Amino acid sequence: MASPHRVLCLETLSTSITNINVPILGSVTQRAMDIKREIEEGKQKPFKEIIFCHFGDLHAMGQKPCTFLRQVMALCMYPALLDNSEFPEDTKRKARSILQTLENGSVGSYNEFYSWETLPQRIAHFIQRRDGGIPCDPKNVVVSSGATAAIVSVLTMVVNEDEPLRTGIMLSVPQYPVYVDTIMLSAAVKVEYNLDEENGWSLNVDNIRQSLYKARTHCNPKVLCVMNPGNPTGRVESRECIEDVIRLAAEENLLLFVDEVCQENIFGLGATFHSFKKVLFEIGPRYSQQIQLVSVNSVSKGVSGECGLRCGYIEFVNIDPAVFQKLFTLKSFAVPNVIGMLAMDIMMDPPQPADPSYKTFMEEKKAVLSALAENAKLTEEILNQAPGIHCNPIQGAMYAFPRIHIPERAVKLAQTQGLEPDNMFCHHLLEETGIALAPGSCFGQVKDTYHIRRHV
């Protein structure tokens, strides 16, 4: 019998894995789930349930599922319902048109052709309509298993561990943590630039340029990641600012990776969503023929808010389609599930004025956005009334990222416990009230500033 040492244990994990210390939104998530289990097992707590406010989980936070979407999906799941008279005619029409394009009419087939041909065509139509007719070739659209899988796949392709200088990837501070985790598991270097908190968390090209030049002394920054609307900031970027970022990317030869998953969640007074693709093509061919742009979107946000269904898409601009052939293989590790693809398909082509489902659909859409707008206003007002908390205006997405003042003594206490001060704050809040928030340290923040992220 061989020696009793174990093949797979904490000691045998590689440093790239052990360095990832916390789950995606900090140890608060894990602790909140433990408490939830303890409550179910009958343990007494000063509260009755955990209120999860740390995730961008719209349905969990009360958004109602879109009726049209769910009806079409139920029909596709169990086509015998196509005989049911209670489903509106347009839901059946859409379901039939989807079922016709599925292998053997089943959502249970892999449906590779649907994933690589049919759905990209429908997404391309949507993008073209959204951008006022600027062309979108379906060959440049790839369906992914959610935005997260899109981020991981594309960044994996960009990192080249064979080159003498390590690949640099530029991320905002604060940023969505999946980017950092992806970089940590790869051979890339994280190059951070600060968003402008004093200016409502705006992108700031001076900050980006400064970080870029500094990073070039030790790595090769290739990609500039931006997010609009911002997570965790709730910022909706102005057209001028987007132009500035595009010009910078052109001057510095950076690939623009644009996370636009919250493009439908716009509710701030005067805020408008401008897609990077549209702005790129409007400022002229000198830019639109040169810049490599990657944009991602998802069914997890917007009117659908279907986080649980895991589907997104990637649009590539000025990137050789032969590169996507490689994604075909990488993607085999995360084949999108068919139900998620159906949700994407349905949201790309919502009910039109003459359709029986139109009225309900529009009412639900309005309700989603006005609830977010009201909650955002309330959140902002209440937080700004609290001493030691300052919250920037929330214009889009679904998050508030207020700055919290943590007294020096508390900061020292946290340090003695080996915790980030805002993480300690969130843990205390969780244990005392059952409210789960995400600490700012999970998203990155300027040194000696502390924040929390909450779903509005």
Next chain:
Amino acid sequence: MASPHRVLCLETLSTSITNINVPILGSVTQRAMDIKREIEEGKQKPFKEIIFCHFGDLHAMGQKPCTFLRQVMALCMYPALLDNSEFPEDTKRKARSILQTLENGSVGSYNEFYSWETLPQRIAHFIQRRDGGIPCDPKNVVVSSGATAAIVSVLTMVVNEDEPLRTGIMLSVPQYPVYVDTIMLSAAVKVEYNLDEENGWSLNVDNIRQSLYKARTHCNPKVLCVMNPGNPTGRVESRECIEDVIRLAAEENLLLFVDEVCQENIFGLGATFHSFKKVLFEIGPRYSQQIQLVSVNSVSKGVSGECGLRCGYIEFVNIDPAVFQKLFTLKSFAVPNVIGMLAMDIMMDPPQPADPSYKTFMEEKKAVLSALAENAKLTEEILNQAPGIHCNPIQGAMYAFPRIHIPERAVKLAQTQGLEPDNMFCHHLLEETGIALAPGSCFGQVKDTYHIRRHV
């Protein structure tokens, strides 16, 4: 304006990515999809449609969805249907019990608690029942986004690029290609051992040991991957053989990674499924307390056959749960979709004799297995009648992997075209008949032997 070189193009991809030359089942897949598109665009071909026989895609190959499963899922998708009198009472009961455990009752929430607590409990009950009462702790069960994601996550954890000797992972020849792709994208070394084609594609411990000892001169083999029932071989392993493999793993201190996704697809005369876990515990504590075992299962096979829904699970034996905490993070890259998890939940607890859906469920289950059995028999008979083809008995899973004789002149022709001979064979077959098969070279095969895989 910077130089016009592009950040992301074929030339800038790292070798670990460019080395992956083909999509998962060879260039035949891609060509078949191109032809399908050409037919849709009106191009004339010597056939009317592509017949996809290369995938393990049960619904695409004609298996009917399980009614109970689809009814419960439609109810969860659109809960207004709970008032519909046409759904059997037990489908509603199951749907209500699932909806109660979902965040805000929605399949559209992330449902982390369901994924990490509720569903693993139900899976553990199933495993315990399956293995005649041998305990299964839900803490050792992790839900994954399909078996593929499970394979990738676990093998990623095992590979340690910090160690002086590279991590070796032992794979059978032939094997399921995802393993090879995973290893190619990691820092691991592939260590191949031959299955015994003369003996119905059985595992052969002498072959394994021989490869192991040879590999130890240049790497550190840590994991022995086996698949039962076999893909692409259709082999169902005997209890004795499983015992031998377990003893070998114990003697050589190998982690056993067991792919048991086809455990329900058993139809060969006298063939029985023995889970590695059960055999491990039956041969005694000396083994069951030592061996590290990882077993994966999926909803893509069996009675459900729901490949499109992407859900699987992993059971860990004798592995520190703290290691799974790391999976929590790695897994954030492939959060399982909720609909897939529902399918898993439903299949873990199928209708019982007193339930209204029982009769239909059992009829459908029987139909699935007898269709596979009949097709397997027919496939075997017809192939063995053809000159130059030999097919081993097909006992389980859903594949035939016959050996085909390719004449020397054809082999030479293929070589001048830079193609594997069996890949050329499959391409000719596709262009002339519209039938898509997977070439044996995608799965690995002994030098100068050629095979094809087809779904029975």
